[in-house]
Amino acid sequence: MTTTSDKNSTPLASSPLVNPRKRNSRKKARSPNPEGMPPKSPRAQTTSLESIQILPRTPRTPRPERWAPQDGEPIDEVELSLLGEEERRQAAEGTSLEDEMDHLSQRGVQKSMTSKDRNAVMLLVILYLIQGFPLGLALGSVPFLLREHLSYSQLAIFSLASYPYSLKLFWSPVVDSFFFPSIGRRKSWILPMQLIIGSIMLIISFNAEEYMNNPAEHIYSISIAFTALVTFSATQDIAVDGWALTLLSEDMLSYAATCQTIGLNTGYFASFTVFLALNSETFAAKWGIPRLTLGAYLQFCSVFSFAVTLWLLFVKEDTESAEEGISIGTVYKTMWRIVKLKNIQTLCILHLFSKIGWAANDAVTQLKMVEKGLGREDLAIAVLIDFPFQIFGGYVAGKWSRGENPLRPWMYAFWPRLFLALVATLTVYYFPKPPIHLGFFMFLVLQTVTQSFAGTIQFGGMSAFHTRVSDPVVGGTYMTLLATFTNLGGTWPRFFVLKGVDFFSVATCQIKEVGQELTVKASECVSEHGKQACKDLGGECVTERDGYYIVTGVCMALGAISVFTYMIPTARKLQKLPISKWRVFS
Incomplete structure (x- = not known):
């Protein structure tokens, strides 16, 4: 396998990512200081990343080709003399022309989607779809199947399988740095990754029924298998997130979040x-079906997964994305920057x-409804109706x-989510005995x-914000960094919520015999198997x-306080920052 560090021997002048005008001006700027010129700041240290110039995706005002500082004339004064009144005002205020153009382009007329963008959207939806398969199993259906045999504490062990999706940041620089140029970055x-995902699913399928019928005996095997499945899905997600930044045009980048949501x-x-x-x-x-x-x-x-992988062999990746020479060490340093x-x-x-307010609701509420008598098929119908929405x-x-x-x-939906978490908790409390009538x-x-x-x-709102501020130079790492903390916000409370439900619960097994009643405190009574x-x-x-x-009340209280x-x-302060504040490269 080839790394991008192997390409550092190629002269930078031949790279298509370098703007020739910027290269010439950089040579002039690095010439010996003319007499009277201020000395170079000791903070202006160079790194291997500073040698990479990305052609701007928003309009800039180009510098004249024949510009050069005059003897004894500071560079800053010459630069300002080339700016108009409006540009000098922006420079005085600390904003760049790029930020102003970015602001104006956002408020201007939005372009329609081209055929290239439509094809990119379809491709991204399908790639994100493959990620949804293992996540739906690991976070959705498998816990429901295991709930019939395990306690919440045992389910907490299986919930660790979802953690790799929230920790993918640690190996995202590897994905950004190592690749085969002939195949695509x-x-x-x-x-x-898709081949491995398909293979793991195929292997699990041979023992799936045994796992589901006797989960207590195989809880660690099940957890390890799905942890591996989620890990490779997370790795595929790193590459797909980075590809989305170059597949879609600038005006359509917000639809990367839509593709991810739909897929x-x-x-x-x-x-x-x-x-x-x-x-x-x-x-x-x-319904009379098998x-x-x-x-x-x-x-x-x-x-x-195998079929999509085969189809992807005939999809051509932009060659420019495979020519960005950044070594793995540099990407880790960039991630730190x-x-x-x-x-x-x-x-x-x-x-x-941000998700602490409804953490208990997301992790336990539906399990509680099934425990109180909601049939899995009824839940499936409810979510089926919900899917188009x-x-x-x-x-x-x-x-x-x-x-x-x-x-x-993202901000507008915060209060409804907290309110609906309260409604869901009350629904569980007042849940009627089966059968459930149509009105309920x-x-x-x-x-x-x-x-x-x-x-x-x-x-969708938060994903669009991530796409907007991410630097395409290390797109996969940048997007993964932000997505990691987004996912982690919903993942890390799950283990403690499930443990907390069992910890604060008090259940007894009352055995009635002739003439007496025996009451035994049994923690197993919190599972269907124990019952x-x-x-x-x-x-x-x-x-x-x-x-x-108890756990739900604590979560909602913390969530309500944190909103205020x-x-x-x-969030309001962050979205007002100019794009340049989110860049590590000038």
Whole structure:
């Protein structure tokens, strides 16, 4: 495998990424200082990255070719003498012409989508779709299947399988640096990752039924298998995120978030909702169709992944993206430079705690509803109705996020998400005994639709903001850094939420015998398997205190306080910053 560091021996002048005018002016600027010229600042140190010049994607005012400083004349004075009144005003205020042009282009007339952009959108949707398959299984359907046999604490072990998707930052520089130039910078990673994803799914499919029937005996094997699956999906996501920055034109970059929303949600929907419905024996008997097993579905996903990989062999990647010579060490240093930006640190803190308000709702609420009698097929129908609204939400977020306020939809959807988390908690508390009547089911559908729509709006707005501020020089690393903290904000609380539900819960197994009643405190009563074991002994599980309500209340309280004091005020400040504040390269 070839690294981009191997290309450093190529003369920089031959690189298509170098602007000849800038190269000439740089040579002049580095000539010996004329007499009287101020000495060079000791902070102006050069790195290997400073030798790379990216042709601007927004208009600049070019410098005259024959410009050169006169003897005894400071460079800064000459530079300002070439600027007009408006440009001098911008320089005095600390803003650049590039920032002003970027601001004007955002407020100007938006261009229509070209055929090239439409093809790029289709490609991105399909690539994100492949990621949605394993994520829908790891975060959705498999926990539901395991819930029938495991406690929440045991489910917490399996929840660790989702962590690699939130930690992909640590190996993203490798993806940005190592590639085969003949294949393409992004395809060098996307192709093998999709082959591995399909192979792992195929291997798991041979033992899937045994895993689901006896999960307690195979909990670590299941967790390791899905951890590997999510890890390779995360690696594919790094390459796809970086490719999105060059596949789409400048005016259509906000639609990268729309592609991700549609692709991921579709794959997640297929692996979660559609699979749960077709896997249900009740649903299959009701509609007279064969039951879809987990093994058969994994084989379908495997074949789909192989087919897309084969099709991708005939898709040509832009050769310019494979000629950017950045070594892996330089990318890690660049990542550190990005992290040191004050606004990046602020944004990462925002991501880590922005989802705490509905963390318990996302992790446990649907499991609680199924525990209280909601059939998996009913849940599948509710999410099936919700799916078109998720797609529409992704489109709305993409349209709404274009312009100078990309975080506006993210901020507006904050309060509805907190309110809907409270509604969901009350729904669990007042959940009726089965069978569920039509009116209550329609209420569940409405709740599901509004909750997911608000979540999709938030996701799309934040993803559009990431696409806007990311530096294309290290696009994969930059996008992955931001996406890592976004995902981590929803992932890290999950383990503690699931553990907390069991920790704060008090359940007993009451065994009635002739003339006496025996009460045994049993932590197993928090799982369906434990309830069945208690029933086999002639007893009944009684929950005296449900830790779900305690954990949910704490999360919502923290979320409500953080909205006032930090989240929305900070988001408003961040989106007002000029693009130059998010760059590590001048």
